[in-house]
Amino acid sequence: MKLRLSILCSAFATLLSAPFAIAQSTQPVSIQFRGVVGDRPFECTSTYPLGSAATPVAPADFRFYISEVELINAQGKAVPVTLTQDNRWQHQNVALIDFENKTGMCTNGTVEMNDRIVGTVPKGNYKGVRFTLGVPFNLNHEDATIAPSPLNLTSLWWNWRGGYKFARIDFVPPMSGMKHDAPSQPAQDGTHSPSKQARESFAIHLGSTGCKANNNRQKPENCENPNTATITIDSFDPQKSVIVADLQSLLANTNLGQNQPNTAIGCMSEPQDKDCAGIMTSFGLPWNGQPARQSFFRVAQ
Numbered sequence: 606m607k608l609r610l611s612i613l614c615s616a617f618a619t620l621l622s623a624p625f626a627i628a629q630s631t632q633p634v635s636i637q638f639r640g641v642v643g644d645r646p647f648e649c650t651s652t653y654p655l656g657s658a659a660t661p662v663a664p665a666d667f668r669f670y671i672s673e674v675e676l677i678n679a680q681g682k683a684v685p686v687t688l689t690q691d692n693r694w695q696h697q698n699v700a701l702i703d704f705e706n707k708t709g710m711c712t713n714g715t716v717e718m719n720d721r722i723v724g725t726v727p728k729g730n731y732k733g734v735r736f737t738l739g740v741p742f743n744l745n746h747e748d749a750t751i752a753p754s755p756l757n758l759t760s761l762w763w764n765w766r767g768g769y770k771f772a773r774i775d776f777v778p779p780m781s782g783m784k785h786d787a788p789s790q791p792a793q794d795g796t797h798s799p800s801k802q803a804r805e806s807f808a809i810h811l812g813s814t815g816c817k818a819n820n821n822r823q824k825p826e827n828c829e830n831p832n833t834a835t836i837t838i839d840s841f842d843p844q845k846s847v848i849v850a851d852l853q854s855l856l857a858n859t860n861l862g863q864n865q866p867n868t869a870i871g872c873m874s875e876p877q878d879k880d881c882a883g884i885m886t887s888f889g890l891p892w893n894g895q896p897a898r899q900s901f902f903r904v905a906q
Contacts, residue, residue, distance in 0.1 A: 622700050625772035631725040634676065634686055636734065639905065640667055640704035649709035652779040655853065657883075660809050662776035662807065664881040666713055667877070668761060669772035669811075670740050673846040674698070676726050676843060677733030684731070688724040693754050695722070699740055701755035702850075713760050734841045734848070736889060738811070739771040741835030741869050745813060763812060764821040771833065772811040772888075774852065774870075776861065807861045808871035811883055815876075832874050834889040836902055847905045854881040854900045858883030 640647035642655070652663045652800050675683040678719075688695045700722045705711040739745075740756070745768035761770045771784025815829025838848065864870060867878050872881035876892075885892050 630728060631687075632728045634724055634726050636674065636722040636843060638688075638702050638856070639847050639849050640720075641743075641849055641851050641853075643851065647704050647852065649705050649707075649711035651709075651855060655776070656856045656859050658860045658862050660861040661711045661779050662861060663779045664705070665710040665775035665777050665806075666773045667703055668714065669738060669768060669774075669850070670699055670755075670761075671702060671722060671736050672699045672739060672741055673735075673737040674722055674724070675702070675735045676731040677735060677796075677837075677839075677841075679730045679732055679868075681892075683735055684726055684729070684798045684825045686722070686726050688722065691723070693892045694719045695724075696753050696756055697744065699744060699756065699757075701761075704850075708837075713773075715774070731842065731843055733837065733839045734843070735835065735837045737833050737835055739813075739831070740769045741833075742828070742831070746768055749797040763810075765824050765906075766816050766818040767818065768813050768828075770810045770812045774809040774855070776807045780805075800801075804817070806870055807864075808869070808873070809855075810871075810873050811888065813875050814874050824887070826867065830876060832890055834898055834899060836889060838902060838904055841904055842906075845906055847904045849903050850901060851903065854903075855887045858871070 635787050641894050645653070646653070647664065647667055649664055652661055663794045674686040674688070676681050676686060681782070688698060688700060690696065703715065703717070703719045705714040706718050707716045708713045743757065744766055744863060747756065748765065749757055749762035750768070751757075753842065757767070761773055762768070763770065811832060813828040813831050813833075816825035817826040817829075818825065863880070868875070868878045868880065872878060872884045874881060874885070882892050886897035887900045889897055891897055
């Protein structure tokens with residue numbers, strides 16, 4: 606009897622000490638992002654000359670999903686970051702970065718903003734970071750109307766078949782009315798029908814395409830074009846570095862004043878849309894079978 610009691614006490618003590626042991630073996634990490642346009646900070650209330658033709662535009666949205674975050678240690682090994690489950694900006698291994706604040710032309714967004722990913726990693730020295738721009742397939746084709754935050758934003762969702770907009774970056778002409786010139790929304794069948802009023806707007810909705818299902822209310826088994834980009838950044842110090850997301854670099858090879866006939870306004874990630882060529886390669890996604898090196902993200906101290 607005494608032996609059994611001793612074993613039970615020992616097991617109970619082990620259970621109590623487990624969280625402390627885990628805390629002692631991990632360290633907190635906060636990975637900060639910054640939205641910029643060249644050397645200027647991103648603001649919904651500002652206007653910017655953007656693209657190869659320096660087209661003057663006003664931003665109307667700037668949000669993107671990050672997932673599968675890893676830090677790279679001194680030995681070159683990628684170590685997963687365990688995200689804090691805050692029921693707001695992070696769910697499982699997905700986080701939403703949100704630079705808009707529902708001011709100016711950013712009428713489709715939210716007042717709240719988020720510029721960082723928070724979690725823990727095993728204790729160690731880290732020199733780089735790797736993450737995916739996009740939502741993993743197992744979470745991508747859920748119903749946004751009942752999904753947990755931050756996957757519950759219907760403005761960042763197409764439908765069950767198409768999944769989420771991994772990035773939503775919209776522009777409208779400066780000084781135009783917010784309601785009149787808002788970027789077009791996808792139609793119920795998953796196509797994008799540009800309105801006459803939106804022809805001077807430019808929308809970037811990054812997401813999976815070629816997802817096969819009988820209709821838009823069914824989950825696909827796979828997508829021909831996943832369009833998730835793996836981003837690796839060297840010389841990254843989690844204590845000091847900031848990851849910059851630069852719209853000027855993203856659009857350097859895109860003319861915002863032109864749009865391929867009979868296609869959606871801007872780029873909706875369709876491989877047949879030539880307006881996507883410079884954008885997809887800047888995201889680090891292959892185009893026409895050619896690999897690409899991303900230029901959207903960089904490190905600042």
